Each structure stands twice: as C-alpha cells, then as structure tokens.
Amino acid sequence: MEQRNSELRDDGTQASLRRLPAVDQVLQTEQARGSIARFGRLAVADAVRRTLAAVREEVKAGTSPPSMTVIAERAAVLLETAARSSLRPLFNLTGTVLHTNLGRAVLADAAIEAAAMAMREAVALEFDLATGKRGERDDHLRALVCELTGAEDATIVNNNAAAVLLVLNSLAAGKDAIVSRGELIEIGGAFRMPDIMTRAGARLVEVGTTNRTHPRDYADAINDETGVVLKVHTSNYRIEGFTREVPAAELAAIVKGKGVPLVNDLGSGTLADLEAFGLAHEPTVREAVAEGADIVTFSGDKLLGGPQAGFIVGRRDLIAQINNNPMKRVLRVDKIRLAALEATLRLYRDPDRLAERLPTMRFLSRSADEIRALATRLAPALQPTLGAAFDVSVIDCQSQIGSGALPLSTIASAGLAVTPTDGSGMRLTGLSAALRRLPMPVIGRVERGALILDLRCLEDEERFLTNLFGLPAEMGRSTEDADR
Numbered sequence: 001m002e003q004r005n006s007e008l009r010d011d012g013t014q015a016s017l018r019r020l021p022a023v024d025q026v027l028q029t030e031q032a033r034g035s036i037a038r039f040g041r042l043a044v045a046d047a048v049r050r051t052l053a054a055v056r057e058e059v060k061a062g063t064s065p066p067s068m069t070v071i072a073e074r075a076a077v078l079l080e081t082a083a084r085s086s087l088r089p090l091f092n093l094t095g096t097v098l099h100t101n102l103g104r105a106v107l108a109d110a111a112i113e114a115a116a117m118a119m120r121e122a123v124a125l126e127f128d129l130a131t132g133k134r135g136e137r138d139d140h141l142r143a144l145v146c147e148l149t150g151a152e153d154a155t156i157v158n159n160n161a162a163a164v165l166l167v168l169n170s171l172a173a174g175k176d177a178i179v180s181r182g183e184l185i186e187i188g189g190a191f192r193m194p195d196i197m198t199r200a201g202a203r204l205v206e207v208g209t210t211n212r213t214h215p216r217d218y219a220d221a222i223n224d225e226t227g228v229v230l231k232v233h234t235s236n237y238r239i240e241g242f243t244r245e246v247p248a249a250e251l252a253a254i255v256k257g258k259g260v261p262l263v264n265d266l267g268s269g270t271l272a273d274l275e276a277f278g279l280a281h282e283p284t285v286r287e288a289v290a291e292g293a294d295i296v297t298f299s300g301d302k303l304l305g306g307p308q309a310g311f312i313v314g315r316r317d318l319i320a321q322i323n324n325n326p327m328k329r330v331l332r333v334d335k336i337r338l339a340a341l342e343a344t345l346r347l348y349r350d351p352d353r354l355a356e357r358l359p360t361m362r363f364l365s366r367s368a369d370e371i372r373a374l375a376t377r378l379a380p381a382l383q384p385t386l387g388a389a390f391d392v393s394v395i396d397c398q399s400q401i402g403s404g405a406l407p408l409s410t411i412a413s414a415g416l417a418v419t420p421t422d423g424s425g426m427r428l429t430g431l432s433a434a435l436r437r438l439p440m441p442v443i444g445r446v447e448r449g450a451l452i453l454d455l456r457c458l459e460d461e462e463r464f465l466t467n468l469f470g471l472p473a474e475m476g477r478s479t480e481d482a483d484r
C-alpha cells in the first residue's frame with residue numbers, strides 16, 4: 001500500500017512536470033509582455049528560465065504547478081529585485097547625522113543642481129573664458145575658499161586623507177614629520193596617521209607622551225631634517241585628565257623662528273560658527289588659519305556639508321609646491337564635485353540662511369521639541385503596522401554629529417523606541433531586518449533591547465509612512481514572519 005502510493009505520486013509528478021509551459025509560451029503572456037517592455041526580451045527570457053527551473057524543483061518536492069501567469073509574475077519579481085540598486089536611498093534614523101557608512105553629508109539643492117548641470121553640459125573646467133587659454137580647475141573655487149577661510153591660497157583633492165598624504169609627500173618626503181604622540185590618530189576605514197606618513201615618504205618623529213606634550217618637546221625635535229610639524233585635530237576621541245597639548249597658536253610661534261611649516265589637519269573643520277546653531281564650539285578653518293598654521297586640511301563632506309573632497313589651504317608658496325607634485329594629478333577632483341562644492345561654499349556667504357539651505361546644518365540645528373512633535377505624530381501610525389507584538393513609544397534621545405566632529409558632545413533629540421512586547425531579541429532582529437528590506441530601507445540603532453529610530457534626519461513624513469506599507473502584513477505575529 002505504502003509502495004503504491006509513492007509510485008502514484010511519482011506518476012502525478014511526472015505528468016505535472018510535462019505540463020509545465022515552455023519559456024516561449026510564458027513570454028506570450030500579458031504579464032511577460034509588460035516585463036519585456038521594461039527590461040527587454042533577453043532579460044525576461046532568462047528570468048523565466050530561472051523561474052521555471054525553480055518551479056521544476058518545487059513540483060518534484062510535491063507542490064502543485066503554478067499557472068503561466070504566476071510564473072511570469074515570479075519572473076517579474078526577479079527582474080525588479082535585480083534592477084534595484086544596492087546604492088538606493090534610505091532613511092538614516094541612526095541619530096548620527098554625518099554617518100560615514102551612510103554617505104556622510106546630504107547635499108543642498110543648489111549643489112545638486114550644479115552637479116547635474118556639470119554632468120549634462122560641457123563646462124569651462126580648465127579653460128579661461130576671458131583669455132581663451134588653458135585655465136586651472138582649482139580656479140573655480142580658489143577665491144571663494146580664500147574668502148571663507150582667510151587663507152592666501154587653496155587647492156582641492158579627492159578627500160581629506162588624500163589632502164594629508166599630498167601635503168606630507170610634497171613638504172616632507174625624505175624628511176622628518178614631527179607629531180605629538182597624543183595626536184597619532186586612527187580614523188575609521190584604515191586611515192592611520194603613521195601609515196599615511198610612511199606612504200607619503202616622511203619619517204615619523206613622535207614627540208611627547210600619549211597624554212602630555214610640551215612646547216620644548218617640539219622645539220627640541222626640530223632640526224635640519226625637519227620637513228613639517230604636524231598638528232592633528234583629535235577628532236574622534238579626547239584625552240582627558242592629566243593632559244597637556246600645545247595649542248596651534250603656540251606651536252606656530254615655535255616653528256616660525258625655525259623656518260619649518262606648520263600643518264594643521266582639522267578633519268571636520270567647519271566654516272561656520274557652530275555656536276550660532278546651538279552646538280558646541282568646533283575649531284573653524286578661519287581660526288586655524290589665523291592661529292598661524294602654514295597649511296590647514298579639512299574634509300568636504302563632514303561639517304562643511306558638501307560632496308567628498310579634501311581642502312588644502314594656506315601659504316601661497318607651499319600651495320604652489322603642492323600643486324607641482326605629480327600626485328596632485330592623481331588625487332584631483334572631477335567637474336561634478338567641483339560644481340557641487342562651489343554651490344555649497346556659496347551658501348556660506350549667507351550664514352543667516354545656512355540652516356535653511358544646507359541639510360547638514362538644518363539637521364544639526366533642528367530642535368528636540370520639533371523632533372518630538374514629529375515622533376508624537378508618527379507613533380500612532382507605526383503602532384498598528386507593527387501589531388501587538390511590538391510596543392511603540394516616543395522617547396527623548398541623543399544624536400551625534402558623526403564623522404569625528406565633537407565626539408563627546410551629543411545633541412538632545414527625540415524619536416521612537418520599538419520594543420518587542422515579549423522582550424524577544426530575535427523578534428527585534430527580525431524587525432530591523434524587515435525595515436532594511438523596505439523599498440526605502442529604514443536604518444535605526446538597537447539599544448538596550450529596543451530599536452531606536454532617532455527622527456532628527458527625517459524630513460519627508462509622508463514618504464516614511466507610505467514606505468511602511470511595504471512591511472509584511474501583521475509584522476508582529478511571529479518571529480518567523482518578521483524574518484521572511
């Protein structure tokens with residue numbers, strides 16, 4: 001009896017397999033014709049072939065064969081998924097405004113328009129329209145950067161890491177680069193100051209100790225072999241307690257008499273006075289230049305709020321030396337970024353409207369009250385979507401600037417805390433995963449058994465809510481649902 005049943009099932013299976021349509025038949029369906037119009041015949045035929053192969057395995061395992069329409073629809077899902085970029089937009093609700101892994105600064109509309117224009121049209125990138133002769137790509141930004149920083153001259157490269165590498169290679173190759181032991185930083189993503197120095201061909205000369213470096217430590221180390229004295233803004237940590245660092249102004253006085261350039265790597269280096277936006281003080285580039293640094297380097301996509309770039313500003317003769325280095329050509333930026341940078345920098349000419357126009361400043365200066373009001377509106381909309389398995393509540397939380405700016409100062413913010421009612425860690429993981437799979441992924445942070453969605457960077461409320469419809473129905477019913 002047992003034996004007969006399984007033979008019967010085999011016969012049925014064979015018949016089902018024989019009845020499965022051919023690729024060409026599926027391609028005739030209305031659904032497949034729609035897909036062909038979008039993705040092209042070749043891609044659709046391939047997706048149908050892969051779907052049929054999967055269906056064949058399912059039928060062998062005992063499932064009843066799906067209709068031709070369903071096969072075409074499944075192929076369409078494969079095509080949709082493959083067409084979706086992994087670099088697609090997401091909601092950054094991590095509470096870190098300048099999140100390196102999430103692309104740092106979101107650009108201002110003016111910068112986006114300028115970049116699009118530069119992509120669409122030919123531009124006078126290295127062409128002097130007045131004389132009809134060859135121009136320099138740095139010319140478009142030089143005057144503006146000097147105006148905003150008080151520096152004599154400026155040049156722009158791929159990012160701040162490139163700026164530091166280029167400066168050291170230009171001014172200290174085969175020579176000593178003196179730096180305090182308290183400032184030998186590592187920034188995420190394998191930027192370690194000692195490694196950069198080695199690659200730049202400079203000899204690292206460490207002075208002082210981890211917690212204390214004195215003026216005489218620098219003075220004693222400077223000799224004929226010295227290429228530069230480097231000061232590094234310890235942007236992502238603070239040494240506290242029994243400490244001593246030599247302020248840039250004091251260091252400038254020490255190096256001046258010895259004819260050695262002082263380089264100050266600011267990292268984030270803001271162009272605006274952050275206190276005017278209710279934030280803690282972060283050294284401005286103008287201050288660093290005024291303190292007497294011969295060269296100052298800083299990022300384009302940190303507090304400045306523009307595209308990825310590295311700025312090198314300072315003494316004209318040193319900038320000329322840097323521009324003569326063949327490495328400058330290797331590290332230069334393209335027309336798209338130059339256009340976006342110029343438009344971003346122009347916004348700084350009107351500080352009163354900066355918080356309105358520059359997303360980075362707009363996010364950072366948003367008040368906790370405004371964010372709390374948003375959270376209060378969203379909580380009742382989110383709760384039914386998640387069902388009884390989760391509790392959604394409005395909370396006060398702390399945002400961070402990110403990208404190493406003001407590492408210890410947080411900004412009062414608000415958001416939503418989503419807690420599994422049964423305290424299940426698996427259910428929480430499932431929820432985070434489901435939010436990441438949404439058409440516009442939602443990225444929060446898990447803290448003490450809850451998923452925290454800091455709403456500081458959420459501006460499009462409408463889009464956020466519509467997007468949540470993409471969550472599996474009754475998300476909270478079981479952990480398995482959440483994982484699917």
Ligand SMILES: *Cc1c(COP(=O)(O)O)cnc(C)c1O
Nearest residue numbers: 159160161235266267268299404
């Ligand atoms: C961030 C940072 C860098 C590297 O800048 P990128 O723009 O990320 O290349 C270098 N130095 C300091 C002090 C920094 O904070």
